[in-house]
Amino acid sequence: MTLVAVTVIVVSSLFLFAYGSNLLYLSLRALRLPPGVEPPPVTRDEPEVAVQLPIYNERYVAQRVIDAVARLDWPREKLEIQVLDDSNDETVGIVAERVRRWRAEGIRITHLRRRSREGYKAGALAFGLEQTEADLIAIFDADFLPAPDFLRRAVGGLADPQVGFVQARWEHLNRRYSIFTRLQSLMIDFHFRVEQAVRPRAGYLTNFTGTAGIWRRAAIEAAGGWSADTLTEDLDLSYRAQLKGWRAAFIEGLSVPQELPVAVNGYRGQQSRWATGSFQTALKLLPAVMRSGLPAAHKFQAAMHLLAYLAPALMLVQLACYPLLLWAKVGHDPLFGLIRVPILVNLLSLAPAIGSSVAQWRAGGAWWRRLPGILAWSFVGAGTSATVIAALLRAFRRGGVFNRTPKYRIEAEGEEWRDHAYVRAGDPAALAELLLGSATLGLGVAAAALGEWLMAVYAAIFSCGFLYLSGYSALQAVEVLTVRRLGLGTLAGLRRSLPLLPLLAAPGALLVALAQWQDPFEDSFQHWLMAANLVQTGHLGDPLFGMEDTWLPGYQYLAAAVLQVAGWHQMEALKLANVVLAMLTLVLVNQLAETPRQGRLAVLLLALNPIFLLTSTSAVAEPLLLVTLTGAALALSRRMPALAAALAVLACLAGTKAWLWLFCVLAAVAGELLLRRRRPALRPALAWALPAVAVLLVLQLTGGQATHSVARAAQEASSAVARGDLTADPLARGVSFVGYFLLASLPMVILAPLGLRSQLQASSGLRLRLLVLPAALFLGVVTLLVFAGVYSGSHRYYYLALPGLALLAASGLDRHPRPLGVLAAAAAGLVTVAYLPLLAGLASADRGLVAAGRAAAAQPGALLTDSPVAAYYSGKEPSQIFGSRLLPADATAATGWLQDHGVGSAVVEDIPYYRVSAVYPGLAQGQPIAPFEPVGRQADFTVAGGKGTHVYRVPPERLCAWVTGTVLADLNPADEPAVGKSAGLAKGLRLETMNGKPVTGEGLGFGAPLARYSDGDYFSGTATTTDLSRPGATTWVKVFELDRVGVDSDRRFLPAPSRGRVVVTYRVASGRIDISVAADLQPGFQQLVIFNEQSAAF
Structure with missing residues (x-):
């Protein structure tokens, strides 16, 4: 197989060497080519000209081309216009109306229709030729727009009676519409400013491009007329006419604007048709060219011209041989050394890029600015190779279906086409390109790993091309489906969000990276345990503490759904799910901003906040609360109260912090309305919140979640004080709580006063009611609870207030120079960098519990523990995890309970209010009591700053x-x-x-x-x-x-x-x-x- 691969590469490299060298030769000649002298325009004795407009289902551009041709500066008695209309849609009516209109003004214009599309474009042109006696035939495709002086300048090129056709240069109506159209224009410019400019002047055979030119009738008839044997009837006729002795003329200064394909599907179909027709013409006429009396150099040029599309196909074939060659290298096959020179020769594949550079130089202007686009076109050209190979296989059949390239009258940036007729959503070829892109990417990585860098670069070029075409095709398919299902408004919103993607890339990568760290919150492991228990038993319960009345079910059900998909022990999936929620929050904050600049700055300030980063990468409920509450605020700003109410209800089902936030929002709204004496507006302004208020009242009355949540927070605070983890002075805790918030949110805190005035002066007060004032009230209430000693002062209490603060800070900079915004974002980034060591160390206090859980994993049977961290790292199923609250108060009865439930190990923390400390005094201090036996070294389970932890084995009753x-x-x-x-x-x-x-x-x-x-x-x-x-x-x-x-x-x-x-x-x-x-x-x-x-x- 290695010999076959080497043979294929050597043989194909011979053609690629010839082709690349010839492109360099043509480029060099074009570089040295003096400006062509345009023939003098025809001003008298004008010959009769028939203008043919072949049209098939072109409802968007048919009127434009008919109007342009009707305005040609030519004597009316010498001008005949034929609209060769094979359409079967509403284009027929559009054409008929324009024909009537211009005929009424004295233009000789006819609307010609055939009974069938036999022969496609070639058949239509032949049919029109039969209906006219004109000596000269001008042809324009439906998307071309000739200037009024076109005929006077082009007919002058036929002054030499041996010239059979004159070709004008294509210009581009929509070059600047997108990057994709810019890249296509570079390829077409190369064809006209290098190939077309050199070939006719050097006497080489060239081609009429099917449009924007004039034929001499005698040349068409001498060549045998139009033929549908190939899909490129223009190339076929051009070569047949030149083999009969006729010559071609190219007027570079005469240009006709045309519309480039804006859809990848359209471009792919166009390239397929051109490639198929080129191969068909080569099979049909290349033998005749070789038998002709043309000089050898001319025959060589004709072969390179007709077989030009073979180059990308052979390059892909060579790429397919690379895996065999890499395998040969691994196996030390001596044949591997033979392919060094052929691969080096393939550097001539850069010849088209050199030729495009020459074309842009000849066009004038700052051609070097287009070098990135020229290099990018090399990638796209490589990505077209799969389409070319498919075309080569089709070329062995004569004729074929002429699928015209849809045009949508797109002439300027921002014009829409995705809601037009003729648009297809998706293309099976895109899937093939995706697979080829992935395969060539892997091939490039393998080549690089083996030190074959030329192979790696070559594969990377093709991979980028394939992935670009498939990815852009997929994006356009999504846009088309969005328009069809949701309308242009939704697409416009999607496009407005696209610039946000690069901005979100860095925060997204940072969030994913931080999600890989160990979670620092015991609550995260508690949420995992309840969600895993829900997955395995179908019941919402807390195996350790039985606190179903404290934890609201909203987040637990979301977490259970994630674990159902990812696996019951995949806590990492919960953290990544929260990363997704955090990214959605950033998008919502951007949408809430009053200007795009405010949105970008608010996103950066929020995404680079240490509190936001740490909480968003933990398996806690706050990210769900934040995205739903922020979504509710956005829904209200868009006049969607029903959606706002639904999101508020969801937030209230997920956490009691949302209850407090909701009351802060209601207080802010009510206060603002009362201060502004707008009492009649009070009811509709508050009505959206009524469903959420009703839900939380029902939950509190039936389950008492708010009461239990406050009681649990107070118990946690007192426990932390008893262990020495927290200062006993509530005042000191409050000062620490405020100080941490100010330092972690330093840029936002400094900038917030700048935005406060503009928010207070806003006539609507919308963001003031929904985000800014609620954030201030929420922080105030939480801070008071910390100072009162009720709350321990966790930084997660800041989390819900961050979006309002970020938007306030961003609005303060909106009227200041842009460098201040950059400086603020940079300051936020520096604060985050300074906090990273602290964030990394937060989980260190739980290292002892992690080690204890892993030690318990080695013991058979169930686990007794009050630590969700140890429970997670034990790897035991929720049904095998018991909290010590279940132990009977009597030690003997408790031992029997342990044996009855198959408990084989226990992780005991030094926390006095846990039941195990009362039933088995001494265990929490490391003093074993029968039947408990110590496991490992207890020093391994207690770290500085962490909880005193001990691991015991609980042996079963001896039999x-x-x-x-x-x-x-x-x-x-x-x-x-x-x-x-x-x-x-x-x-x-x-x-x-x-x-x-x-x-x-x-x-x-x-x-x-x-x-x-x-x-x-x-x-x-x-x-x-x-x-x-x-x-x-x-x-x-x-x-x-x-x-x-x-x-x-x-x-x-x-x-x-x-x-x-x-x-x-x-x-x-x-x-x-x-x-x-x-x-x-x-x-x-x-x-x-x-x-x-x-x-x-x-």
């Missing part, structure tokens, strides 16, 4: 029986190893000697099951044992739950949904151990294994 006088059978050994591959698995029977030394080692023992499924081996991590013994007969029944799966060859075991259970009955009697097994497995198992590890001891 022992003598097998012989010296050997003991033990089903639940007290000293099961806490380390090793099988430490977290449920064990079978083990043998011990009289002194308690194990005979069977660390294995799974005797009778432990394994079920093999196609997706892995399932072991038991949870088991319950029942003692059915009676005097003289020992019988134990152990139920193994198959809820652990082996994930790799090292036998790491992870929790998994149970695949069933295996009931093993042990009987010990008369020196024997007998077992019986009953299995209840889910369908699909391949094998059931009963272990007898260390079998030599049995």
